[in-house]
Amino acid sequence: MDQLLQHLVNGTVLGGTYALLGIGLTLIFGVMRVVNFTHGELYAFGAYMTYAFVSLLGVNFYLALALATLAGVALGAALELVLLRRMRRADIDSVMLVMIGASLVLQNAEMWAWGGVAKLIPNPFAGSPLVLGPVSVLPLRLFVLGVSAALLLGFWLMLDRTRAGVAMRATFQDPETAALMGVRVGWVNTATFAIGSGLAAAAGALLGPVFMVSPTMGDLVGLKAFAIVILGGLGSLPGATLGGFALGFVEEFAGGYLSTEYRDAFGFLLIILVLALKPQGLVPAKERIG
Amino acid sequence: MLNRRSVLLAGLAMPALATRGFAADAIKIGMTQPLTGAVAASGNYVANGAKIATEVLNRAGGVLGRPLELVLEDNKSNPREAVASVEKLVLRDRVPVLIGAWSSTFTLAIMPKLMEYKVPMVVETSSAARITTSGNPYVFRIAPTSEMEAVAFAGLLGKFSPPMRKIDFLSVNNDFGRGAAEKFAASLAARGITVGKTETMTPEATDLAAQLTALKQTDSDTVFVTTGVEQMTLALRQAVEQRLGKRIVTTGGSFPDQLIANPLPAGNESFHILFYAPWFPERAPHPAIAATYTAEWNKKGWEFAGLTEGFRGYDAMLTVVEAIRLAGKPEAEAIRAALWNVKIPGVNGDIAFTKDGPAGQESGQNRPNVSILKLAEGKTSLL
Numbered sequence: 001m002d003q004l005l006q007h008l009v010n011g012t013v014l015g016g017t018y019a020l021l022g023i024g025l026t027l028i029f030g031v032m033r034v035v036n037f038t039h040g041e042l043y044a045f046g047a048y049m050t051y052a053f054v055s056l057l058g059v060n061f062y063l064a065l066a067l068a069t070l071a072g073v074a075l076g077a078a079l080e081l082v083l084l085r086r087m088r089r090a091d092i093d094s095v096m097l098v099m100i101g102a103s104l105v106l107q108n109a110e111m112w113a114w115g116g117v118a119k120l121i122p123n124p125f126a127g128s129p130l131v132l133g134p135v136s137v138l139p140l141r142l143f144v145l146g147v148s149a150a151l152l153l154g155f156w157l158m159l160d161r162t163r164a165g166v167a168m169r170a171t172f173q174d175p176e177t178a179a180l181m182g183v184r185v186g187w188v189n190t191a192t193f194a195i196g197s198g199l200a201a202a203a204g205a206l207l208g209p210v211f212m213v214s215p216t217m218g219d220l221v222g223l224k225a226f227a228i229v230i231l232g233g234l235g236s237l238p239g240a241t242l243g244g245f246a247l248g249f250v251e252e253f254a255g256g257y258l259s260t261e262y263r264d265a266f267g268f269l270l271i272i273l274v275l276a277l278k279p280q281g282l283v284p285a286k287e288r289i290g
Numbered sequence: 291m292l293n294r295r296s297v298l299l300a301g302l303a304m305p306a307l308a309t310r311g312f313a314a315d316a317i318k319i320g321m322t323q324p325l326t327g328a329v330a331a332s333g334n335y336v337a338n339g340a341k342i343a344t345e346v347l348n349r350a351g352g353v354l355g356r357p358l359e360l361v362l363e364d365n366k367s368n369p370r371e372a373v374a375s376v377e378k379l380v381l382r383d384r385v386p387v388l389i390g391a392w393s394s395t396f397t398l399a400i401m402p403k404l405m406e407y408k409v410p411m412v413v414e415t416s417s418a419a420r421i422t423t424s425g426n427p428y429v430f431r432i433a434p435t436s437e438m439e440a441v442a443f444a445g446l447l448g449k450f451s452p453p454m455r456k457i458d459f460l461s462v463n464n465d466f467g468r469g470a471a472e473k474f475a476a477s478l479a480a481r482g483i484t485v486g487k488t489e490t491m492t493p494e495a496t497d498l499a500a501q502l503t504a505l506k507q508t509d510s511d512t513v514f515v516t517t518g519v520e521q522m523t524l525a526l527r528q529a530v531e532q533r534l535g536k537r538i539v540t541t542g543g544s545f546p547d548q549l550i551a552n553p554l555p556a557g558n559e560s561f562h563i564l565f566y567a568p569w570f571p572e573r574a575p576h577p578a579i580a581a582t583y584t585a586e587w588n589k590k591g592w593e594f595a596g597l598t599e600g601f602r603g604y605d606a607m608l609t610v611v612e613a614i615r616l617a618g619k620p621e622a623e624a625i626r627a628a629l630w631n632v633k634i635p636g637v638n639g640d641i642a643f644t645k646d647g648p649a650g651q652e653s654g655q656n657r658p659n660v661s662i663l664k665l666a667e668g669k670t671s672l673l
Binding site (some may be wrong): 003005007010013014050111115116117118119120122125126127128129136138141151208211212214215216217244251252254255256258261263264 | 320324325326327328331333334364367368390449463491494495496500502503506507520523524527530531532533537548551552553554555593662663
């Protein structure tokens, strides 16, 4: 029973981080129909920016998280303006190839700038876990879970309650009609890619201090983010959240009770099962964004 | 037993033996290491050790009157890339001898290429037994096998208080991790210690909560952790989070150096099987060589704790250069034959090869020294 409770807490913490990884990716696909292969590298970028601000420049930890996220937004906007805007009429395969190329450039730039050795980001939280009966969790992990939840909620509110959100959803449903209604589709795309990138960078900024920061940290994360988004349903925000938690719990419980050796395989087995039974993913809503 | 002349050869008295002035082309020595990817920290440390050995040896006159050139390739922590890096080193750079490739998985992937191109390789880190028992006469390993490490560790069991009674393993799921778990289990079981559970993790895994929670439930008193330095650091930090409550011993010679600057909370300690403890160079088998290596490393301003792995590259370079000197020419077959006659002191101890593997196809295996370092609240001490 003690083990079950600990696995539940671990699965929740892991699922929260996975959900955060998934939403940025699903947003960009939902609005722009762009498969963002730079997602994992933007995650690593956010983590490195946090490292740079905290360890090299001595910036306050919380401020560093915000600055790293903003840096991710700026990098995302630049990628959209320089690469994607020119390819708006291009087919999805060409865009995918460009994004794969961009991810390789970003990863190699990180290696060049920071070297291959992984780095630890100092954080102001106690290193000892909070203990409640048989369950323990680091305060830093709870902070990450809380911020992830706040970001998910804030993001949903932005889509549902603001003019920018309406413009994004309108662009998703029908870009031509949205343009006729006065929506500046080009800027919606830039804003969407920038926000999606900022969310990836925020995930990296939050998880960098939990784990370690290295130039290849985005590889597995990028793969998992795709798995989460496919599991939840492409372009679905609730789907990405649900997919994140589903993957987190499956990995945690399968790893804890069945086999740690095949822990990742169970996550992908879940995806195969979901796609076999519900090809549109867990949340196949008609209007997915929001 | 090594003689005084051999001691002098190892970087201390090279000028007396080499011709001064580098008129001729450099002698190339190829090295493949994981400079990026999952185990990049260790690979960079080893590469740095080889770089400073090259500088020290070149300052002392190189070898055969020629300077040395280290040609370094990144195997990207990936066995396929490791093979590609060897292809490049042998076919493009024409190196007559190699050093590599850190992980057993990468080294095992490379080994058929050594046979194909007939180029010898000094293996500086990999510990899987198969590397020297599979009948590859181009392999010369200065690192200990997991079995040698386990046997040496068993001899130091008396240093632990309270004594070990039951052990578990948390191992990276590759040749290195599985091999270490198997050999330590066998060695310690022979000493009457009960062997419990083995949990594994993929090399890229960052969240080890499921494994640690499962290990927490067992009645063992000690967990042996075998993996690269990055994952080792994560395992130690997450063990605190999961309140593992057991003694942790890491194997393989890696040291989680970042836990010195960012220590675990008070009351948490760990033990690390090392082959060189740079905090105590005076206690190395050859203090003068250890001091030279440590001083050169520190002069570069590199991370101090990287010395724990960098010595592998340093010792490997000393070994290769001595073999070239003995061979009298930088040719692969002559170097391979000469490696059997190498007898030099290194940072870890005396380096000399004994035969291992099937008759007629033996690999060379060195017998290195082992020490145990305790890390508590960012401070180190030798057991």
